[in-house]
Amino acid sequence: MKINTSRFGELEVDENEVVTFSEGIFGFETDKKFIIFNTEDDNPLMWMQSLTDMDLAFVIIRPFEFNPNYSLNLADKDVADIDLESPDDSDIFAIVVVPDDPSQMTANLQGPIVINTKKNIGKQVISTNPRHKLKHFILEEMQKFLG
Amino acid sequence: MLVLSRKKNESIIIGDDIEIVIVDVKGDQAKIGIKAPRSISVHRAEVYEEIQAENRKAAATKEIAGLGNLFSKFKKK
Numbered sequence: 001m002k003i004n005t006s007r008f009g010e011l012e013v014d015e016n017e018v019v020t021f022s023e024g025i026f027g028f029e030t031d032k033k034f035i036i037f038n039t040e041d042d043n044p045l046m047w048m049q050s051l052t053d054m055d056l057a058f059v060i061i062r063p064f065e066f067n068p069n070y071s072l073n074l075a076d077k078d079v080a081d082i083d084l085e086s087p088d089d090s091d092i093f094a095i096v097v098v099p100d101d102p103s104q105m106t107a108n109l110q111g112p113i114v115i116n117t118k119k120n121i122g123k124q125v126i127s128t129n130p131r132h133k134l135k136h137f138i139l140e141e142m143q144k145f146l147g
Numbered sequence: 148m149l150v151l152s153r154k155k156n157e158s159i160i161i162g163d164d165i166e167i168v169i170v171d172v173k174g175d176q177a178k179i180g181i182k183a184p185r186s187i188s189v190h191r192a193e194v195y196e197e198i199q200a201e202n203r204k205a206a207a208t209k210e211i212a213g214l215g216n217l218f219s220k221f222k223k224k
Contacts, residue, residue, distance in 0.1 A: 043215030
């Protein structure tokens, strides 16, 4: 399947890699199909492009990239919604806001994206862990944990 | 919207298995207890609104090429 995106131009999409979000993403409830990819090998930031709205794409990052202690307790409902049988079948991403000064980029750990990688089902969940905030300064946390 | 008046320790039942209890009322603040099955998610409304707003901000990013450099100084360790 070929799509024509505003950021990346024409993309060849493998149907087997399409992730379905049956509830969409908060604020973008009609976007239910996304494709996740990276554009540079040495960049932990990745893209999540909507297959419904060619103008819509989110920058995402695996929280483990900047916080090795990251963990997420999934609610029973979230586990059921993505049909997850084992934590080994899951992948977790945080949506990233990149401001004009990219060094101030933040990751949202309060509303992480959880994906069942076996079945390609995804959901933006709400973390009930009070340490998971809306804005985590990625480079600052990397400095703290890895610097 | 259905509006009901409740006093402290009174409750409301929704469906078969959700109970909302007014635990305490002080001034303009009500402390509310919720008994619901684990399959029901319960969150403060602001949390949804804040995540929606954050998602909209995130969707404005057009380009991240080259930002890998910002991470490279950590990778060398």
